[in-house]
Amino acid sequence: MFLPRSVKVKRTADEDKSCTAKKTKLSSGGSLLDKTTEFQECKTVRTETSASRCTLNEVAQECREPVAGDLGVANTTLEKDNENTDEDSFLEEPIKSFSKSQRWAEPGEPVCVVCGRYGEYICDKTDEDVCSLECKAKHLLQAQEKEKKLKADQLTKAEPQAEAHLLNTPYFYKDHSFILGLQDEQIENLKLQLGIAVQGQQVPRPIVEFEHCGFPETLNHNLKNSGYEVPTPIQMQMIPVGLLGRDIVASADTGSGKTAAFLLPVIMKVLKESETPSALILAPTRELAIQIERQAKELMAGLPNMRTVLLVGGLPLPPQLHRLKQSVKV
Incomplete structure (x- = not known):
């Protein structure tokens, strides 16, 4: 703890009075040596007092500087704490x-x-x-x-x-440009690998994808919804022949896709027909007829004026006759 400046000043004033008193005594009858000694002592006191003042000022200045620096650091720390508090409150909301x-x-x-x-x-x-x-x-x-x-x-x-576009645009099947670009050796190797055996004259080349047939977008969409992504071997060869209107006798294993192979040419044929009914499909059993009609409905969904009727034994006859009079196509 530092002493106040007022204490130093008072102490100097008292010393000055003592020096003055000594000077007065000397003037009244003291020797010159005593006078000189007293003057030197007074000067020494004053020098010490001024030195004390300088030292006190330097110490006070040194004390002020770190305090000011500490205040600045404290203010900066408080501002950062306030900003962090605001950010935390904003993020935690x-x-x-x-x-x-x-x-x-x-x-x-x-x-x-x-x-x-x-x-x-x-x-x-x-x-x-x-x-x-x-x-x-x-x-x-x-x-x-x-x-x-x-x-x-x-x-x-x-x-x-x-509907107007489908009804007014005639459909004629022709080989796709990709199929036409294949060589005869490639076609024969494809048939050999897929196990396709063909007898007849001027048999069209098999397709590789359903898009090669040029079906309407609605029919292509129905094929994908029914699970037909890639044609099976019987469908590759049978669909082009059926689209050309040729007579077909086909033989394939169960589950190979024979139903869709003949339904697709039938749908494209009756799509432009105005007379009803336009196509007749015969099946040896009632269960097979029900299966064919169900699949025909899936493939015809969304096509204009395409209706089917199921005529089988074991079911009431009046509903079937009523359905037959509703301008069905198949």
């Missing part, structure tokens, strides 16, 4: 789950598109303002419903155009 937890929007603030409260958040999929997770889920459901309605409207508008 949970997202509101329900709209009832959100306040109402003030003038000029974003508004939730679902409930009208304060739109504190932005939906990452639609860039719309929402107030909570609840309203975000509702908003996404509404957006999905709108998309479905738009797609349904587009399909509804496109159906008449597609």
Whole structure:
């Protein structure tokens, strides 16, 4: 602890008085030597006093500088602590789950598109303002419903155009450019590898994909939905022959795809026909007839004016006759 400057000053003043008193005594009758001695002592005291003052000032200045530095460090530390506190409070604030937890929007603030409260958040999929997770889920459901309605409207508008295009555009099968680009040796190797044996004259080349037939998009879509991704060997050779209107006698194992192999040419043939019925399919058993009619419905879904009727024994006759009069194609 440092002494106050006032103590040093008072002590110097007392010493000065003593020096003055001594000078007075000397002037009254003292020797010159005593006078000189007293003057030197007084000068020494003054020198020590001034030196003490300088030392005190330097010490005080040194004490002030670190204090100021400490204050600056303290202020900087406090500011950083306040910033960290604000950031932590901002990061730790949970997202509101329900709209009832959100306040109402003030003038000029974003508004939730679902409930009208304060739109504190932005939906990452639609860039719309929402107030909570609840309203975000509702908003996404509404957006999905709108998309479905738009797609349904587009399909509804496109159906008449597609029907007119299918009915007015004649269909003629011709070999695909990929098939025409294959050499005869490649075709023979393909038949040999797949076990395809053909007898007859001017038999068309087999296809490799259903797209090589030039079917309408609706029919290609129905094929994929029914599980037909790649044609089987019997379908590769039988479909082109049937599309050309040639007579066919085919033999293949059970489950090899014979039903679709003759149904696809039948569908493309009756698609342009106006007379009803246009095609007749005979089956040896009732179970097989039911299976053929079920698969025909799957492949005809979405095609214009395509209806089927099942005529079998063991079922009531009046419903079958009524169905037969409904302009069926197959």
